[in-house]
Amino acid sequence: MAPRTxxxxxxxxxxxxxxxxxxxxxxxxxCAPAAxxxxxxxxxxxxxxxxxxxxxAYAGTSLKMMMVGHAYxxxxxxxxxxxxxxxxxxxxxxQLAFPVLNQRADLELSSGSGAYDVLQLIFIRSGRWxxxxxxxxxxxxxxxxxxxxxxxxxxxxxxxxxxxxxxxGDTIYALPWLADSTVVGYRTDIYEKAGFAKFPETxxxxxxxxxxxxxxxxxxxxxxxxxxxxxxxxxxxxxxxxFANPPDDLRPTFDTPEAIQAAEMFGTLVSKYAPPGxxxxxxxxxxxxxxxxxxxxxxxxxxxxxxxxxxxxxQLADKMAFTNTPSGPKGHFPQxxxxxxxxxxxxxKKQAAWELVKWAAxxxxxxxxxxxxxxxxxxxxxxxxNPEVKQxxxxxxxxxxxxxxxxxxxxxxxxxxxxTVPQFPPIGDRVIIALQTIASGQATPADAMKALQKDAESxxxxxxxxxx
Amino acid sequence: xVRPHRPPLARTIRRGLVLALVAILILIVLFPFYxxxxxxxxxxxxAFQMPPQIVFVPTLQNYVSxxxxxxxxxxxxxxxxxxxxxxxxxxxxxxxAYALSRARFGSDWAISLWMLxxxxxxPIAFGIPFFLIYKNLELIDTLHGLIIIYLTFNLSLVIWTxxxxxxxxxxxxxxxxxxxxxxxxxxxLRVTLPLSTPGLATTAxxxxxxxxxxxxxxxxxxxxxxxxxxxxxxxxxxxESWEYGKISAGGTLIMLPVVVFSLAVKKYLVxxxxxxxxxx
Numbered sequence: 001m002a003p004r005t006x007x008x009x010x011x012x013x014x015x016x017x018x019x020x021x022x023x024x025x026x027x028x029x030x031c032a033p034a035a036x037x038x039x040x041x042x043x044x045x046x047x048x049x050x051x052x053x054x055x056x057a058y059a060g061t062s063l064k065m066m067m068v069g070h071a072y073x074x075x076x077x078x079x080x081x082x083x084x085x086x087x088x089x090x091x092x093x094x095q096l097a098f099p100v101l102n103q104r105a106d107l108e109l110s111s112g113s114g115a116y117d118v119l120q121l122i123f124i125r126s127g128r129w130x131x132x133x134x135x136x137x138x139x140x141x142x143x144x145x146x147x148x149x150x151x152x153x154x155x156x157x158x159x160x161x162x163x164x165x166x167x168x169g170d171t172i173y174a175l176p177w178l179a180d181s182t183v184v185g186y187r188t189d190i191y192e193k194a195g196f197a198k199f200p201e202t203x204x205x206x207x208x209x210x211x212x213x214x215x216x217x218x219x220x221x222x223x224x225x226x227x228x229x230x231x232x233x234x235x236x237x238x239x240x241x242x243f244a245n246p247p248d249d250l251r252p253t254f255d256t257p258e259a260i261q262a263a264e265m266f267g268t269l270v271s272k273y274a275p276p277g278x279x280x281x282x283x284x285x286x287x288x289x290x291x292x293x294x295x296x297x298x299x300x301x302x303x304x305x306x307x308x309x310x311x312x313x314x315q316l317a318d319k320m321a322f323t324n325t326p327s328g329p330k331g332h333f334p335q336x337x338x339x340x341x342x343x344x345x346x347x348x349k350k351q352a353a354w355e356l357v358k359w360a361a362x363x364x365x366x367x368x369x370x371x372x373x374x375x376x377x378x379x380x381x382x383x384x385x386n387p388e389v390k391q392x393x394x395x396x397x398x399x400x401x402x403x404x405x406x407x408x409x410x411x412x413x414x415x416x417x418x419x420t421v422p423q424f425p426p427i428g429d430r431v432i433i434a435l436q437t438i439a440s441g442q443a444t445p446a447d448a449m450k451a452l453q454k455d456a457e458s459x460x461x462x463x464x465x466x467x468x
Numbered sequence: 469x470v471r472p473h474r475p476p477l478a479r480t481i482r483r484g485l486v487l488a489l490v491a492i493l494i495l496i497v498l499f500p501f502y503x504x505x506x507x508x509x510x511x512x513x514x515a516f517q518m519p520p521q522i523v524f525v526p527t528l529q530n531y532v533s534x535x536x537x538x539x540x541x542x543x544x545x546x547x548x549x550x551x552x553x554x555x556x557x558x559x560x561x562x563x564x565a566y567a568l569s570r571a572r573f574g575s576d577w578a579i580s581l582w583m584l585x586x587x588x589x590x591p592i593a594f595g596i597p598f599f600l601i602y603k604n605l606e607l608i609d610t611l612h613g614l615i616i617i618y619l620t621f622n623l624s625l626v627i628w629t630x631x632x633x634x635x636x637x638x639x640x641x642x643x644x645x646x647x648x649x650x651x652x653x654x655x656x657l658r659v660t661l662p663l664s665t666p667g668l669a670t671t672a673x674x675x676x677x678x679x680x681x682x683x684x685x686x687x688x689x690x691x692x693x694x695x696x697x698x699x700x701x702x703x704x705x706x707x708e709s710w711e712y713g714k715i716s717a718g719g720t721l722i723m724l725p726v727v728v729f730s731l732a733v734k735k736y737l738v739x740x741x742x743x744x745x746x747x748x
């Protein structure tokens with residue numbers, strides 16, 4: 001008979017003790033203090049601020065800056081040794097994709113984090129950020145002769161349309177470095193072949209031309225999926241608007257006949273005469289459509305539209321030209337999105353940050369970026385009127401600097417105010433949904449705009465806006 | 469004379485159809501990977517050329533550009549966080565799973581269920597609380613901060629997967645070890661763990677993948693020092709144009725370690741995934 005074996009019981013205590021012992025080892029190594037990476041600025045501990053205006057007055061100060069991934073930022077990174085030599089400031093620039101920037105900047109600012117000293121003041125968030133007090137007013141620095149040489153700063157050199165979004169009365173919250181103006185890039189050969197000596201000057205004429213030009217191989221028109229930025233070209237030109245009278249009267253006005261007509265025209269263009277997938281084609285694919293000859297015209301911001309003549313990406317550059325966006329029955333209202341450099345209110349190194357902002361949006365820096373980084377969508381008149389810039393950016397008879405400057409001057413009249421009200425971002429997202437619904441045929445323009453109106457009212461009421 | 473057995477024609481045709489279907493499915497599944505890899509060796513102009521060039525002179529320019537920038541550091545950060553998280557998750561989770569599998573107490577299922585709490589809501593629900601806590605603890609933009617977060621959701625995976633695995637192992641083997649004088653630790657280390665190798669490999673791969681591919685927490689909790697590759701690659705989407713060449717080269721580099729790791733443990737992975745499949 002086999003000996004009877006007794007199973008050794010595993011007590012709960014023994015098991016848990018064993019598990020804890022093993023787990024504890026791992027936990028200890030996970031929580032071991034990690035050495036801070038070299039060069040990382042210590043959050044919340046301000047560097048000593050030396051008096052300004054002497055050579056290398058900020059030696060030992062390091063700053064962090066957050067901005068969108070852009071040729072301008074690459075240019076700044078390349079030129080940083082110049083700033084360091086002049087002031088002693090070391091700068092680390094984080095360049096992020098635009099959606100990432102939007103999310104992260106909002107999070108950093110709303111949590112009062114001073115990790116970033118200088119941030120890109122995003123156009124459509126400027127109202128919210130300034131109202132919330134997250135952007136440091138710059139007047140204190142501008143008016144201090146020890147900190148600013150006003151002649152060198154040349155505030156008057158910034159075009160009115162570029163400066164307007166960052167001013168509240170006389171208070172300035174950011175210096176603009178990027179002004180994206182909507183323009184059209186198009187294939188002259190295709191339009192000429194169809195009998196158009198130049199690009200249509202009205203949205204009605206564009207629709208007629210599109211019907212004639214469009215083919216399965218080459219779409220007549222393409223634009224990016226950022227529809228709350230593209231559609232207002234149609235909307236305002238047809239007499240419509242987002243709000244009754246922004247920023248004072250924010251009653252939404254999406255169900256007006258003008259808005260419905262603008263939505264119908266835009267919806268028809270992107271559903272019938274644009275490449276498959278429209279209007280959900282992103283910027284990169286819209287540009288690629290032009291590069292590959294799959295689209296005959298492209299309406300977008302200048303910085304994006306300019307890319308269609310990038311000879312590293314296309315063999316068709318010598319068939320492209322640029323012109324103004326068309327007009328509507330109520331006139332010509334091209335869009336303008338401006339981005340600036342602001343100082344984080346929570347930064348502990350504001351004086352040094354001002355040195356960085358001044359330099360980054362300075363005359364010399366902007367001109368250098370135009371000539372060396374291809375950044376034409378700048379904000380200073382001196383840069384746009386520079387003869388070298390004129391020569392570099394005049395393409396097959398299209399004077400891009402003049403085109404850009406005319407939009408900035410026009411936008412200075414104030415019709416872009418709808419875009420900088422604090423409540424714009426969520427409303428803008430809802431507008432995109434409405435336009436996609438129209439383009440995909442899920443709803444008529446009238447129904448989609450009425451639904452948008454209802455939702456916009458509800459969203460604004462929740463934000464405390466008096467609608468009725 | 470015995471005639472060789474030949475399968476009926478219908479069966480041969482059926483087998484041929486199945487093989488063709490499998491081949492088509494494999495092509496469909498692998499095509500995006502092929503597209504990504506071949507694009508990484510093309511110039512921007514060639515990348516979207518129609519009809520696409522099947523034969524082309526490959527260029528390493530995209531890889532050179534990617535490896536000269538901050539992406540290498542991000543790739544290193546991904547490797548450190550994913551590897552450390554995987555090791556720690558196994559160190560902490562496997563004993564816990566074993567304890568829950570073998571111990572007899574009333575609330576073991578309740579404990580297991582609560583361990584899933586971190587996965588009961590989408591990550592975005594935890595995003596803001598984690599950010600605020602991390603800000604106060606000065607853990608933002610640190611590798612150990614990311615590792616701790618990844619542990620929170622990897623541990624539940626390890627515990628649930630390994631518990632099921634341990635449940636499938638015969639207790640009698642451990643009892644035999646006890647008879648021979650082994651203690652709980654020794655039994656666990658010398659008997660149970662070696663028998664669990666397929667399960668451990670499978671769990672390790674999934675832990676590694678979850679951490680390696682994480683986008684959300686890296687986006688929220690890392691700035692530049694601890695930025696990981698999935699977020700870094702998005703930053704090739706410039707404001708004015710997208711750098712498709714760099715995106716595809718970066719994508720290939722992100723994919724490569726996972727493919728190599730998966731191939732290395734393929735044998736264990738297959739047996740790990742099928743373990744218990746025929747258990748009544």
